[in-house]
Amino acid sequence: DAKTTQPTSMDCAEGRAANLPCNHSTISGNEYVYWYRQIHSQGPQYIIHGLKNNETNEMASLIITEDRKSSTLILPHATLRDTAVYYCIVRPLGYSTLTFGKGTMLLVSP
Amino acid sequence: GAGVSQTPSNKVTEKGKYVELRCDPISGHTALYWYRQSLGQGPEFLIYFQGTGAADDSGLPNDRFFAVRPEGSVSTLKIQRTERGDSAVYLCASSLGDSYYNEQFFGPGTRLTVL
Numbered sequence: 001d002a003k004t005t006q007p008t009s010m011d012c013a014e015g016r017a018a019n020l021p022c023n024h025s026t027i028s029g030n031e032y033v034y035w036y037r038q039i040h041s042q043g044p045q046y047i048i049h050g051l052k053n054n055e056t057n058e059m060a061s062l063i064i065t066e067d068r069k070s071s072t073l074i075l076p077h078a079t080l081r082d083t084a085v086y087y088c089i090v091r092p093l094g095y096s097t098l099t100f101g102k103g104t105m106l107l108v109s110p
Numbered sequence: 111g112a113g114v115s116q117t118p119s120n121k122v123t124e125k126g127k128y129v130e131l132r133c134d135p136i137s138g139h140t141a142l143y144w145y146r147q148s149l150g151q152g153p154e155f156l157i158y159f160q161g162t163g164a165a166d167d168s169g170l171p172n173d174r175f176f177a178v179r180p181e182g183s184v185s186t187l188k189i190q191r192t193e194r195g196d197s198a199v200y201l202c203a204s205s206l207g208d209s210y211y212n213e214q215f216f217g218p219g220t221r222l223t224v225l
Binding site: 032043044045046085087091092093094095096097098099100101102103 | 154155213
């Protein structure tokens with residue numbers, strides 16, 4: 001599986017956009033980019049996924065570079081409840097399980 | 111609706127003992143996954159079921175770990191002769207199917223402490 005690299009931690013002010021980067025320079029053509037987050041003492045929660053086009057849902061936007069070697073998860077208006085560890089995962093088509101790294105700890109402050 | 115539930119929420123046991131961890135998936139979800147999360151790490155895959163059968167058990171660390179899902183719903187993760195290194199949060203997830211587009215819904219986990 002392709003490896004991902006994420007910053008260990010990031011800070012964001014409440015109400016501002018949080019932009020979380022992920023590097024996946026060895027990604028293959030049949031591998032999707034997934035984002036999950038884990039709030040303290042809870043199980044991970046699905047956020048969004050994409051292949052090569054940008055994606056948006058009610059939680060976030062996913063921007064994937066044209067060469068697909070990196071992506072950015074955008075939380076448009078971060079709230080205190082968005083404080084969590086965010087995991088960027090590369091998952092091959094047809095592969096059922098998730099391979100988590102250490103993720104990025106996002107701290108949203110007032 | 112009800113999400114994935116796991117019992118117990120916390121389990122403390124002594125080295126060498128046997129433990130069972132239970133997972134109740136979302137009703138109708140055919141795929142069920144077990145992960146283990148050590149402190150400061152991301153979850154690590156252990157085993158997954160599609161229906162009653164284990165479709166992939168490549169993540170089980172050794173033969174002390176075993177999981178069952180006899181009726182295709184509830185699953186039990188069993189750990190024999192527990193060791194201190196087994197201490198972790200054990201997470202269960204379920205999804206409608208095991209395709210890449212099926213979102214996995216996670217339970218809150220069982221925190222296992224082996225003394």
